[in-house]
Amino acid sequence: MTESxxxxxxxxxxxxxxxxxxxxxxxxxxxxLPVSVRNGPGVEPDHVRAFCLGxxxxxxxxxxxxxxxxxxxxxxxxxxxxxxxxxxxxxxxLGFIVILDVKRGDIGSTAAHYAAAAAxxxxxxVTVNAYMGESxxxxxxxxxxxxxxxxxxxxxxxxxxxxxxLQSGETVAQHLAGFVSRLGAEMxxxxxxxxxxxxxxxxxxxxxxxxxxxxxxxAPVLVPGVGVQGGTVEQVRPLVRxxxxxxxxxxxxxxxxxxxxxxxxxPGEAWEDAVARAARQFAADCAGLAAQ
Amino acid sequence: MTESxxxxxxxxxxxxxxxxxxxxxxxxxxxxLPVSVRNGPGVEPDHVRAFCLGxxxxxxxxxxxxxxxxxxxxxxxxxxxxxxxxxxxxxxxLGFIVILDVKRGDIGSTAAHYAAAAAxxxxxxVTVNAYMGESxxxxxxxxxxxxxxxxxxxxxxxxxxxxxxLQSGETVAQHLAGFVSRLGAEMxxxxxxxxxxxxxxxxxxxxxxxxxxxxxxxAPVLVPGVGVQGGTVEQVRPLVRxxxxxxxxxxxxxxxxxxxxxxxxxPGEAWEDAVARAARQFAADCAGLAAQ
Numbered sequence: 001m002t003e004s005x006x007x008x009x010x011x012x013x014x015x016x017x018x019x020x021x022x023x024x025x026x027x028x029x030x031x032x033l034p035v036s037v038r039n040g041p042g043v044e045p046d047h048v049r050a051f052c053l054g055x056x057x058x059x060x061x062x063x064x065x066x067x068x069x070x071x072x073x074x075x076x077x078x079x080x081x082x083x084x085x086x087x088x089x090x091x092x093x094l095g096f097i098v099i100l101d102v103k104r105g106d107i108g109s110t111a112a113h114y115a116a117a118a119a120x121x122x123x124x125x126v127t128v129n130a131y132m133g134e135s136x137x138x139x140x141x142x143x144x145x146x147x148x149x150x151x152x153x154x155x156x157x158x159x160x161x162x163x164x165x166l167q168s169g170e171t172v173a174q175h176l177a178g179f180v181s182r183l184g185a186e187m188x189x190x191x192x193x194x195x196x197x198x199x200x201x202x203x204x205x206x207x208x209x210x211x212x213x214x215x216x217x218x219a220p221v222l223v224p225g226v227g228v229q230g231g232t233v234e235q236v237r238p239l240v241r242x243x244x245x246x247x248x249x250x251x252x253x254x255x256x257x258x259x260x261x262x263x264x265x266x267p268g269e270a271w272e273d274a275v276a277r278a279a280r281q282f283a284a285d286c287a288g289l290a291a292q
Numbered sequence: 293m294t295e296s297x298x299x300x301x302x303x304x305x306x307x308x309x310x311x312x313x314x315x316x317x318x319x320x321x322x323x324x325l326p327v328s329v330r331n332g333p334g335v336e337p338d339h340v341r342a343f344c345l346g347x348x349x350x351x352x353x354x355x356x357x358x359x360x361x362x363x364x365x366x367x368x369x370x371x372x373x374x375x376x377x378x379x380x381x382x383x384x385x386l387g388f389i390v391i392l393d394v395k396r397g398d399i400g401s402t403a404a405h406y407a408a409a410a411a412x413x414x415x416x417x418v419t420v421n422a423y424m425g426e427s428x429x430x431x432x433x434x435x436x437x438x439x440x441x442x443x444x445x446x447x448x449x450x451x452x453x454x455x456x457x458l459q460s461g462e463t464v465a466q467h468l469a470g471f472v473s474r475l476g477a478e479m480x481x482x483x484x485x486x487x488x489x490x491x492x493x494x495x496x497x498x499x500x501x502x503x504x505x506x507x508x509x510x511a512p513v514l515v516p517g518v519g520v521q522g523g524t525v526e527q528v529r530p531l532v533r534x535x536x537x538x539x540x541x542x543x544x545x546x547x548x549x550x551x552x553x554x555x556x557x558x559p560g561e562a563w564e565d566a567v568a569r570a571a572r573q574f575a576a577d578c579a580g581l582a583a584q
Contacts, residue, residue, distance in 0.1 A: 029401070071398060071405035077412065078374035085369060105421045106363060106395050107447045109321070113363035120369065129397050131423045131442055133449035150423055155399045157425035164467065166456045172464065175456065 007125055007146025008193030008220055012248030014064040014097045021247050022286035023065040023099065023222065024279060025257025026087065028052055028072050032262050034271040045079040048072075052087045055261060058272045059279040060094040067099040067222075067255055088121045098123045099222065099253075103150065105129030105136050115143035127199060127222070130179065137183060137196070146195045146220075149183075151176045152208055154201025154225030170215075173208065177215035184219055192241075193251055194218040200239060202231025202254070209238030213251075217241065220251050227259030233285040240289060247290040254286045299417055299438025300485030300512055304540030306356040306389045313539050314578035315357040315391065315514065316571060317549025318379065320344055320364050324554050326563040337371040340364075344379045347553060350564045351571040352386040359391040359514075359547055380413045390415045391514065391545075395442065397421030397428050407435035419491060419514070422471065429475060429488070438487045438512075441475075443468045444500055446493025446517030462507075465500065469507035476511055483541055484533075486510040492531060494523025494546070501530030505543075509533065512543050519551030525577040532581060539582040546578045 015021050028048045030038065037051045056066065068091075073084035091098045100123035104114040118126045118140070125146030130136050140147045152162055152173040162173040170178070177198060184196030200212055202225035213221075221239050225231040233254055241251040263278035265271050307313050320340045322330065329343045348358065360383075365376035383390045392415035396406040410418045410432070417438030422428050432439045444454055444465040454465040462470070469490060476488030492504055494517035505513075513531050517523040525546055533543040555570035557563050 027402070069402060069405075071396075071402045071409070074373075074409045075405040075412075077377060077409065078370040081366075081373045082370035103396070103398050103421075104363075105397060105423075105442075107445070110319070110361060110363045113361075113367040117363070117366045117369065120367075129395075129421045129423055131397075131421055131453055132445045133447060133451070133453050135447050135449050150397075153399070153424045155425060155427050157427050159425070160471065161423055161425050161468070164458045164460070166458055166464075168456070172458075176453070179452065 004144030006189040007195035008187070009189035009191050010124065011065070011097055011146070011220055011253070012191040012193055012246070015248035015253070016246050018061070018064040018283070019247055019290070020063065020283040020287040021250055021252045021254060021289060022063040022283045023067050023253045023255040024059055024063050024260050025101070025224070025255050026052055026055065026066050026068040027257045027261065036271070045076045045083045048076070048080070049083045049086055052083070053090055054272055055275055056087070056091050056094055056096070058276045059260070060096070062276065062279045063283050065097040065099060065253060066091050067101050069257070070100060070102040085121050088123055092122045099125045099127065099148065101127045103127045103129050105132055107132050107135040108139070111136055111139035115139040115145060119143040119145055125197070130176065134183060141187065141195065146197065148197040148199050148222045149176065149180050151180060151198040152200045152204045152212060154203040154229055154231060174211060174215050177212045180219050181216040184216070188218050191249055192218060193220050193249070197222060199224065201225040202235050203229065205231070205236045205239050209236065213239050213241065220253060222253045222255060224255040226254055227256040233289065237289065247287065250289060252289060254289070256282050296436030298481040299487035300479070301481035301483050302416065303357070303389055303438070303512055303545070304483040304485055304538070307540035307545070308538045310353070310356040310575070311539055311582070312355065312575040312579040313542055313544045313546060313581060314355040314575045315359050315545045315547040316351055316355050316552050317393070317516070317547050318344055318347065318358050318360040319549045319553065328563070337368040337375045340368070340372070341375045341378055344375070345382055346564055347567055348379070348383050348386055348388070350568045351552070352388070354568065354571045355575050357389040357391060357545060358383050359393050361549070362392060362394045377413050380415055384414045391417045391419065391440065393419045395419045395421050397424055399424050399427040400431070403428055403431035404435070407431040407437060411435040411437055417489070422468065426475060433479065433487065438489065440489040440491050440514045441468065441472050443472060443490040444492045444496045444504060446495040446521055446523060466503060466507050469504045472511050473508040476508070480510050484510060485512050485541070485543055489514060491516065493517040494527050495521065497523070497528045497531050501528065505531050505533065510543070512545060514545045514547060516547040518546055519548040525581065529581065539579065542581060544581060546581070548574050
């Protein structure tokens with residue numbers, strides 16, 4: 001095993017420091033970058049680097065966590081992967097908790113390679129697809145990373161795979177939530193949060209959140225789908241851990257990506273100021289979850 | 293959509309040309325490389341490049357398909373990703389069909405980024421995790437790639453997620469196989485094979501293969517787990533498409549990785565000769581599947 005600090009506890013204290021269970025997804029898409037950045041020196045990956053570093057400087061201290069989307073960097077090949085490493089390194093320097101959104105799902109030595117790749121960037125946690133079972137998850141934990149296992153995703157067509165009911169009566173997603181809980185039981189920290197978390201889409205939380213939370217009481221939950229995907233911060237309330245005594249102990253982390261990154265600047269406003277404004281509003285919304 | 297040739301047909305003709313539904317997994321692990329390669333010029337990713345290019349030269353014409361494992365390259369960061377691109381380019385030049393084993397599973401624009409990344413390497417197909425549903429698969433098809441969707445994997449602990457029975461009576465894996473068939477129905481080529489395939493582990497084929505094949509009659513199936521993972525070529529027979537008239541139309545592709553790549557050389561034998569010998573034996577075993 002490893003000397004890494006406990007992910008659940010680390011996350012909890014980072015959220016408590018800022019007061020908001022808010023995460024900004026770093027999903028850079030070249031066509032959407034501010035014109036001044038797109039016209040800057042270098043080629044596309046250089047513009048992506050400049051934008052991401054600018055975003056990180058801007059939102060530091062406003063939100064505690066960032067979630068870089070690996071695909072947005074991988075699409076530029078090796079150059080993009082180098083930019084991703086720079087972005088994660090800078091995020092750590094600025095004090096963010098970093099969840100690397102890779103959704104990897106392979107087993108044994110292959111999973112260990114993915115875990116080594118993620119750990120070497122300095123990320124604190126990764127998103128994981130557990131369709132292949134426990135051996136798709138353990139190597140990440142053994143590398144000292146926290147994990148967020150896909151349980152219930154926000155896209156409408158996820159129902160075909162995640163919503164069918166098993167003969168036990170639980171849905172496939174609830175079965176996965178039970179798996180998260182079982183795997184995470186041995187990794188619960190002093191804050192009561194495990195290092196084995198779950199991804200549950202905001203748009204599914206209103207209907208399914210309460211039952212899923214019951215299946216996995218100690219899991220930190222990452223909730224994408226807020227903002228442009230149509231979910232609201234209020235929708236995620238069923239996923240809050242009952243009786244939590246601090247924002248970090250809610251066991252929640254709400255993610256917004258495009259609605260922060262691409263907030264249109266007002267007249268005469270710099271893009272960084274628009275991003276800061278959107279991040280502050282988003283963090284305030286998320287902080288509201290703690291006010292029961 | 294795209295101008296790419298139909299993956300199912302392309303695969304079929306490549307297999308027929310060689311006569312064996314055999315795929316070699318390119319899973320380079322530095323510690324396992326021949327000493328002469330490890331002591332060669334450069335650093336670890338350079339050794340991996342030299343080994344992989346040597347393997348490709350050696351097995352060209354013996355097996356029709358190779359499956360590079362992305363994780364083995366990603367673990368070296370940007371340098372490894374650059375090596376992977378070189379390996380795929382060389383494999384294409386040598387006439388291989390290339391299945392990039394990435395097991396990505398994300399949706400919408402994120403999946404489109406992964407698809408763009410894979411397509412830009414020149415790979416013909418990718419492995420995909422469909423836990424998130426149809427929108428995790430379509431972007432790859434739209435990029436002109438064939439897909440192999442994870443249905444039933446060879447590791448023992450996959451049972452916890454893939455084996456439970458739904459209220460419909462089918463297992464989760466059979467449900468996924470039905471999903472493969474539904475998605476692939478609109479992409480069946482003149483050979484009768486679809487461009488939407490499935491991954492079914494060899495060790496699960498004896499028990500589950502026949503039922504899974506019935507759920508997805510047109511799917512090309514990729515079968516890992518033969519060799520060091522304990523599966524045999526004979527075990528995969530239940531997955532063969534009944535009445536197939538050529539090796540390509542069996543709808544099968546058996547994968548062996550480590551048992552070919554790391555075949556120990558005999559006294560005085562070069563490592564390349566050992567690899568060629570193991571590849572020839574493996575191809576002959578796979579060709580036997582056609583001789584019912």
